Every structure is written in C-alpha cells, then in structure tokens.
Amino acid sequence: MNITPLLDRYGIVHNTKDAYIGDKVALFYEYKFGRYPYYKDYNLSIPINSGTPQNVTREELDEHITIALLNITDNIKCANSSGLGVVDFEEWRPLYDINSVKKVVYKIAAIELTKKKYPEQTNSSVINKTAIEEYDKSAKEFLLETLSNATNERNKTLWGMYGFPYCNYDAGFLKNSSLPPTLEDYRCKDTYRSFNDRMQYIFNASQALYPSIYLNASTPERNFRYVQAIMAETLRVARNYTPTPLPIYVYSKFEYDPLKKNCSFYTKEDLCSTIVLPYVMGANGIIFWSSSSNMKDRCDIVRNFTNTTLGPFVKEVLNESRVNGTLLPRYNETTILTFNETCSTYLPKIVDFIDSRCPNYTSTAKPITTQNGA
Template identity: 30%
Template sequence: MLTERMIIIMEKCPSALLRLSVLVTVLPMSRLTPTRNLSLGEIGSRPFAAIWNTHSNACQANFGIDLNLTAYNIASGADNSVIFYNDHIGLYPFVKNGVFVNGGVPQLVNLSAHLEKATIDILNRVPDDHFRGLAVIDWEYWHPEWDYTRRLYKDISISLVQLRHPDWNTTRLEMVAKLEYEQAAKSLFESTIQLAKELRPDALWGFYHHPYCQFKTIAYNCSELAIQVAKKMPWLFDEVTALYPSIYLSDSKDKGAEVENPVQFVESVLDETFRCRQKSKHQSTPVFSYCRIKYEGTDLFLNLEHLRDTILLSAEMGVSGVVLWDAYNDTKTREGCIEVQSYIASALGPLVKTTTDAALECSQSICSGHGRCVGKILTCAKTAPPIEFIRNSLKRAVFTGLLLSALPHHDCACQCYHGWRGNDCSIAV
C-alpha cells in the first residue's frame, strides 16, 4: 500500500511516471568540454575526486583495521556515494539460474508497482533529502537496446510474442519482440531515473557502465556496434545527472584486450562517454570513471603502471573523479583487510594523493581555482606561466576554457565550472 508520504511524492512528481521522447540537439564532440560545478562538499572539494565505493567501514568495525583513506584524499561512506544493485531499487527483472525474477524481462514488469517499491527503496537508502553524493544504479543483466542485450532475453521476448501469435513467421516475431522489449526497457530505465531525481534532486544519478565500449584491439577504439547502440539511446544520456563508465582491466589476455593496451582502452571508453555527453541535452554532465583496484577475475591488485593508466589518465582527460571499487570479499577477513590496507598505503593511496593534489594545484595556478585542468597535470601546474601572462598571450580558443595551444610549453587547458568563463576561468557569469 502507498503511504501518505509516498502519495504526496507521486502527486508532486508526475514526471516520474511519464514515458518521454526527447529531442536531442546534436553538437560537435570534444573531449575538452566545460563541466558544471559539482558542489563536491561531501566527496572532497577538489577538481578531481576519488571515491571509495566498497565496504570501507567493515575492516575497522570487524577487525580494528583502519584503511586510512582520508590521508590519501579518498572519500568514503554513505554520505558520499550509494549504489543500487539489482534488488536494491524497485522490481528490476532478470533471469538467474533459470529463475525469472520480477517477471524476468522488462515487458512483464508492473511499472506502477516497480515505482512504488523504488520510492520506498530510495527513501530508505538515501534518507537525507539534500544528499549530494554519487547515486549509482547498477543494472547489468540485460541492456535496454535489443542489439546489445543477451540472447536469453531476446529468446524470451520472442516467445512472449509467439504465445499470442503462433502463426507469425520468425521475422515478424522478432520485429515485434524487439519493439516491445525496447519500449518496456526504456520505460523502466527512464521512469526510474526520473523518480530518483524527483526524490533526491541534488544527487548525481546515473547507470553504471553506460555507455558501453566493447574495446577492439585492432582498431584501438570502441566497437562500431557499441557506438551505434549508444547513438540510439539519447534519452538515457539526457536523463542522467552523472555518467559512470567502467574502465576495469582484466589480467587475462584472452579475456580482455584492454590490458594489452590500457591507455588506448581508457581513452576509448572516456572519448565515447564524452561523445555521448556532448550529444545530450546536458554537455556539462559530470563523468566518474569506475576503476576496480584488482584485475577482473583475479585476486591481483593493479600494478602502479596500470593505476596511472586508469586513475591518472582519467584526471588528465578531465573527468570529475574516479570511483574505486572492489568485491566485498576483500573486507570479510582480517587477512583481506590487511592486504587492502597495505596496497592502499604502498601504491593506490600515494598515486591517488599525487593525482588529486596535482589537479588542485593546477586548478589554482592555471584556472583561477574556478575550473579543472585537462592535460599533463603532474607537470603543467609547476611550469605554468603567471595568470596575467596567460591572459595576455592566449591567441585563440575554441570555446570557454577549451584551448591553450597558443601558450609555449603548456600542456593543460581549463574546463570552467558553472558560473565561470574565460581562458583561465576568472570571469564570473
């Protein structure tokens, strides 16, 4: 039953129940696009933030082991981020071990019941009305676009149509199944994110892993299929208030081409993310790279080179921050906690602190403290000429805070926060 508070919320938030078709203004893609002020009070008031998105308190609570995250500028805790897995928000449908959960496919979900439960889930998981942290929805069993989803969900969808129309041929069955599947999937994703934004409007809402990349070694870029699928989903990039691409590395050469070419992989993922952002209604949507501290499918921590290729490169490309994630198993035992603590102290922590400090120094010395540096942040802040020289010497710029190519020996550009403009972000709007 709907509570009185939920009824009031639904009455105030009718948009959460609408299925919208959004017209998108297409603009030229550029990696160096201005980003809005993220108001990162809860996750570190820095131009580049690092957020610990695993069970940070488990080691301290269970074994008295302090991971000492704050010493390395790593934010943690429920005040900074919350993640909603399959069963954490609404009635997300999926098939697991042959069991159809919540109907199994989006066509069989009761959307009203889903939104009713999602309301309860969001209010319970995020009790603060003014929560300003990261809010990530992690739905991975199926993709909302037919061409990218798993065969299992296609077969189920076709069977549902065939039950109603046993005399139809295969082509017609699949055509209708695709239409019904994509409409239902879009409605589920879209209505969920709209409701979430109405309930907690200050949070940075987004779906984990979107956009997908499917990196290809030969071409050193995302697959054409992944790019075309993302182009068919402008509605998703219009609705989210943050993007959470995945830059996980695999240690298995036969499983992940990205580990052989980590720089190209990360650049491809983030370039595709920036492309999707640039073609959306909100070119300033913040981007947070999801980085796993271990190689996928292994118990091996990322080496220092690969930490640079993921965390530092993300900062150099101008994302708002990185989300550091690992499996819950690592904090279940004393031994696991000691290993994580040691890794943070010896490799991860110093790299993150160096990166976040450099991003802050560069922002203050080049971007007047009102913007984010894009480029070789470890060196450009130390070699930057005075701000007045920058103002007097800059000869051209593509748009606000985009290009500093007229400056000699200067490898950084500025992305101005919302409310600021100019080559060095010194002009209040």
C-alpha cells in the same frame, strides 16, 4: 578495522561511517532495488518479478517504483544529498540487439511473447521486428520510470546507470600489430557508438555518467588504449547532453580479480591508465570498487596497498590537479594520447610510490579475451 583516517590522509572521499550505501556514493544493485524483472540463472523457467521488462504490467511497474523509492529514502537519508546515485542493472540490456551470450534468453523470451501476443502472425521477419520493437520499448519505459522517479525523490543527487556508455571489450587490441596504432585502436567500435546513440534516452534522464574501466591482465599499452577508448566514447556521449556536458565518474578497481583469495593488485602502469588517464581526459572523479569476498584474509594487504601505493598515487594526482596539470598532456579529440607521453612521463613524479605486491605473489589472472559483451 577503521580505515577512515587512512582514506582521509590521501584525500579519498568516502561515505560517512564507511557505509556501504551512503551520503557520498549510493549504489543500488538490481536484486535489492525495487522489483527488478529477470530470469534467475538465465533460465526461462525461473522468472523473478515477471522475468523480462516486456512482462511487467503497469501495476507491477508502479509497485517497483514504490519499493525503489523506499530503498532510496532508507539509504539516502538527507533529502538534499548531493552525492552520487548509481543504478546497477546488469541482468539484461536496454536494447534487444545487445543481449548476447547468456543474455540471449531475453531475445528468446521476446520472440515467444510476440508469437503468443500475435498468434495470427506467421511471418518470421515480422515477428522478429515486432519482438525487437516491443522489447526495446518496454526496457526503455522501465529504465526511464526508475531514473525519473529516483531523480524526483532525491533531486540533488547525481543519478545515472553503472557501466554506461558501452564499449566493446576488445577495444584497445591492435587491428594490425605490425603497424603503429591508429585512431581506431583508441576508440570503441562504430557498432557500440551506434548502440549508445540509440540509448541516448538514458543519458538524457541522467545527471552523471558512470562508465566502467575495469582491467584484466594484459599489456600496459593495450590497457591504456582500452581505457582511452571508453573515456573517448564517454566524452562523446557527455557532450551530447545540453546545456552542459554531463559529469563523468569512472568505476575502477585496483585489483585484477578481487574475488580470488590471492591478491592481484594493479601494476603502477595500470594505476596510471585508470587514475591519471581519466583525469587527463576530463573525468570528474573515480569510484573505486572492490569485493568483500575473503576480506578477512585480504584486509591487511588491501590496507597496506592503499597506504603505500594507491593512496600516494591518488594524492599525487590530486596535487597535480590543483596546479592545473602543467606537466601532463591534455586530451584533444583530434589526436590520441600515447602511453609514453602520459604515463612514462608522469610516473617518476610519484616520489613515495612503492610497488607493494603481496610477498611471493604470482598472478593467476588470464589475459583478456575478445568477446562481444557479457
């Protein structure tokens, strides 16, 4: 089904011929980009491409770069492409300390490799410190080599990494629900800000930032605070880059769980939080992500939602941007934006908005739960 005319109608930019990886957005997943090391199913006994960046030799890193560059030239045909280039590496984190839950396998591997490399060392504190240092160093080298070579190959493409900078997944939850929200309720935790500071080398090697603002089912107000926290941290990181701040393109969805057969489209309030709020705070654009899962069954309803709801919403924001947003509040780092002044004020302007959920649809999405990364 050709959706190009529909997207064009609402000013939604898309790849030529609706290519999955194309001239406007090129997303390179870890499993199909170079020779990315990881443990399959987080199992130490199933290493792929040496399993962990610590195990990658110079020869293997060179092979990774050679193949990654072929992947780039095969998919970004034009040498002068000025589109968005996104590297999506998620199996392991750039810092030892952030490998939690299933990713703890990379901590275990780091410790075991350190013990094997320094058999004479028996002090557990020294072993742990060395493991952290060598893991972080190896991850840094792998990521920097990938980004720098990608940039050299397509030097007008805006390269960056998906999901950076990081923020805690419970951002936006009120620390004290009996009191009015404070600035802290609209910000990422200091721990995560510190992580991002330690990963500044990634941002220095990037030409754009690609944070994720995917939402799960929760209250509109909490989701609004969550997105604002991520945007605030992204702006902080972007402004550390010189001579000018890095551009920001946020990854967003329009369904809570597109992997399920039943549709679960964002409410108009959450569309506001993921489209209007990033615009108000200075994002350069939004990349809509969805899944091809069950698309045969979902295609018509996704098309209908785009035509009746998402498209008009996007078009209205684009129109607003062309007249300098005179009816919208503007982000100021010394204040916080509230849901009422941003979304409740703005939503009535969308004259053609239709809340087109699926007939007889009952949401199966569960409220978001507090966790320390994934």
